Amino acid sequence: METEEIQRLIRHAAEARRHAYAPYSRFPVGAAVLTADGRIFTGCNVENASYPAGLCAERNAVGSAVAAGVTVFRALALCGSTEDYTTPCGLCRQFLAEFRVPVVYCARSEEDYIVMAAEELLPRAFGMDAEKGDK
Numbered sequence: 001m002e003t004e005e006i007q008r009l010i011r012h013a014a015e016a017r018r019h020a021y022a023p024y025s026r027f028p029v030g031a032a033v034l035t036a037d038g039r040i041f042t043g044c045n046v047e048n049a050s051y052p053a054g055l056c057a058e059r060n061a062v063g064s065a066v067a068a069g070v071t072v073f074r075a076l077a078l079c080g081s082t083e084d085y086t087t088p089c090g091l092c093r094q095f096l097a098e099f100r101v102p103v104v105y106c107a108r109s110e111e112d113y114i115v116m117a118a119e120e121l122l123p124r125a126f127g128m129d130a131e132k133g134d135k
Helices: 003-017 057-067 090-098
Strands: 030-035 040-044 073-079 103-107 113-117
Touching: 003 030, 003 040, 003 057, 003 073, 003 103, 030 057, 040 057, 057 073, 057 090
Parallel strands: 073 103
Antiparallel strands: 030 040, 030 073, 103 113
């Protein structure tokens, strides 16, 4: 991906972070997923007093795309802390593997990010063996 396209994706993730509902952790996170057809869907973390009922930003963004009928992705940007790189939790790593998100940009800012390939996120990921009905 071109630098400008990566930065645009990160901007969308940073904007989504502003909408996070994180009263328990006080750790807002935003994500933006780029689809194969060039659309961007965003999500933020939404916490709940019953922690398992909460939703991570990555799953929120991908879920929004899936709800719109899209299941083919090019990349995802993740913005949490501006002091360190926020990476997907284990549950989200499996979720991203399921939807074959090939690369994740973990960003502190538009200019400061690390790149994690799918294999780095979850080596030898458990996934779907059957052919997916990609849209």
